[in-house]
Structures are given as structure tokens and as C-alpha cells.
Amino acid sequence: xxxxxxxxxxxxxxxxxxxxxxxxxxxxxxxxxxxxxxxxxxxxxxxxxxxxxxxxxxxxxxxxxxxxxxxxxxxxxxxxxxxxxxxxxxxxxxxxxxxxxxxxxxxxxxxxxxxxxxxxxxxxxxxxxxxxxxxxxxxxxxxxxxxxxxxxxxxxxxxxxxxxxxxxxxxxxxxxxxxxxxxxxxxxxxxxxxxxxxxxxxxxxxxxxxxxxxxxxxxxxxxxxxxxxxxxxxxxxxxxxxxxxxxxxxxxxxxx
Numbered sequence: 211x212x213x214x215x216x217x218x219x220x221x222x223x224x225x226x227x228x229x230x231x232x233x234x235x236x237x238x239x240x241x242x243x244x245x246x247x248x249x250x251x252x253x254x255x256x257x258x259x260x261x262x263x264x265x266x267x268x269x270x271x272x273x274x275x276x277x278x279x280x281x282x283x284x285x286x287x288x289x290x291x292x293x294x295x296x297x298x299x300x301x302x303x304x305x306x307x308x309x310x311x312x313x314x315x316x317x318x319x320x321x322x323x324x325x326x327x328x329x330x331x332x333x334x335x336x337x338x339x340x341x342x343x344x345x346x347x348x349x350x351x352x353x354x355x356x357x358x359x360x361x362x363x364x365x366x367x368x369x370x371x372x373x374x375x376x377x378x379x380x381x382x383x384x385x386x387x388x389x390x391x392x393x394x395x396x397x398x399x400x401x402x403x404x405x406x407x408x409x410x411x412x413x414x415x416x417x418x419x420x421x422x423x424x425x426x427x428x429x430x431x432x433x434x435x436x437x438x439x440x441x442x443x444x445x446x447x448x449x450x451x452x453x454x455x456x457x458x459x460x461x462x463x464x465x466x
Contacts, residue, residue: 213372213373213376214376215376215377215380216239218301218373218376218377219235219297219301220232220235222297222300222301222304223235223267223272226270226304227266227267227270227272228263228266230263231263231266231267233253233263234249234253234260234263234264234267235267235292237249237252237253238273238290238291238292239292240383241291241292242291243276243289243290243291244289244290244291245287245288245289246260246261246264246287246288246289246290247287249264249290264290267292270300271293271296272292272293272296272297272300273290273291273292273293274290274291274293275288275289275290275291276288276289277289294382294383295382298377298380298382301377302374302377302378305370305373305374305377306374308370309367309370309371309374312363312366312367312370313367315363316363316364316367323335323336323355324336324355324356325339325344325353325354325355325356326353326354326356327346327348327349327351327353328346328351328352328354329346329349329351331346331347331348331349332346332347332348332353333356334353339353
């Protein structure tokens with residue numbers, strides 16, 4: 211039977227997250243920003259059970275959420291999206307690591323000889339078989355050299371390689387791409403607002419210092435104008451005073 215991408219993904223979710231994560235995955239597939247209450251209704255689960263599954267997926271970065279306030283009720287509701295792009299990357303990484311592990315096991319068996327019990331009690335290396343006199347330690351039967359020992363390994367390798375090819379060829383749909391882009395918008399807005407607040411905080415002290423400098427300059431100019439006007443008044447009055455003094459002196463002389 212030919213395997214497909216969703217079958218492989220569901221196997222991964224069962225192993226890496228939890229069994230019931232598959233149900234949430236199917237509900238979120240090819241959708242974006244799904245309300246947790248809609249999920250609970252669709253899956254016939256209470257809201258806390260759905261949240262626990264979503265939190266488990268979120269711990270592995272397989273889902274993301276945005277928060278919106280309900281205008282009528284006044285509380286916040288979370289809307290969830292499955293991160294298909296990231297899930298595909300993680301799945302590929304795990305499959306490649308598993309393939310490498312199997313290849314190593316096969317390589318070890320190619321360079322070693324193993325002996326096993328006819329009743330499958332034990333499977334040991336030639337060194338261990340020699341220690342037990344080539345007899346099973348459980349039933350004392352003579353150990354036999356294992357034949358066709360590489361067939362299961364080769365089959366497993368072929369299966370993993372097929373899975374890797376299926377995952378690599380899977381194309382992220384337009385809806386899944388749009389969902390991923392949609393998640394970034396609130397983050398960008400928040401970052402922009404934060405940057406604006408920082409800029410305002412930095413510019414506020416500068417504006418205050420500029421205002422202070424302008425005020426000091428204005429006071430200085432005003433003081434300079436007062437001083438100059440006072441000096442000019444004194445200069446204007448000095449000739450008048452000297453004329454009056456001469457007249458007074460003449461009057462005094464005449465009186466004598």
C-alpha cells in the first residue's frame with residue numbers, strides 16, 4: 211500500500227507529541243486561524259482538553275496562535291494555525307537521522323558474526339557465544355549462526371528512503387503559506403510600536419534641552435536690549451546736564 215504525506219506526518223505526531231494530536235492536526239489541515247472553541251465543538255471535546263493538545267503541539271513549535279478580543283463578551287480568544295512548513299522540516303530531519311542509525315546498524319552486522327538461540331531466547335556476538343560454549347544461557351540449546359540477517363534492515367532502509375522522498379516532494383499549499391505570513395503581521399506591528407516608543411523616549415530629552423536653550427537665549431537678548439537702552443538714555447541726557455551747569459554758573463557770577 212502506497213503511503214502519503216499525511217500518513218507519515220500522523221505517525222510522527224503520535225510518536226513525538228501524543229496520540230490525540232492527530233485529531234487536532236486533521237482539523238487544522240489547510241486552514242488558518244481556527245478558534246479553539248470551534249475546534250472543541252468539531253472534535254466533541256471540552257475546551258480544556260483541546261487546549262492541552264494545542265499546548266503539547268506548541269511545545270514542539272508545530273502550531274502558532276494569535277489572540278483577538280471578543281467585543282461582545284470582553285474576553286480574549288486564541289486562533290490556531292498548524293505550522294506545516296516547520297513540521298515538514300522537523301519530519302525530514304528525524305527521518306534522515308533514523309536512516310543514518312539503521313545504516314550504522316547494518317554496517318555493524320556486516321562486520322560481525324552473530325549467533326542466536328533456535329527458540330529466539332538470545333542473540334549474541336561470536337565473542338559472547340564463545341563465553342557460553344555456543345549454547346543458549348536460558349535453555350542450553352546449541353546456538354546457530356544467524357542467516358538472512360540483513361533482510362529486515364534492508365527493508366527498513368527502503369521504507370525510510372521512500373518516506374523521505376514523499377516528504378521532500380510534498381508542496382506546501384498556498385493556504386498554508388498565507389497562514390504563515392499572517393502570523394508575522396501582528397509581530398511586525400508590535401515591533402514597530404515598540405520602536406516608535408523608544409524613539410519618542412530618546413527624542414523627548416533632546417526636545418526639552420532645545421526648548422531650554424531657546425528660552426535662555428531669549429532672556430539673554432532681552433537683558434542686552436535693556437542694558438543698551440539704559441546706556442543710550444544716559445548718553446542722551448549728558449549734553450543737557452552740561453548746558454544747564456554752565457547757565458547756573460553764569461547766573462551765580464552775575465549775582466555777585
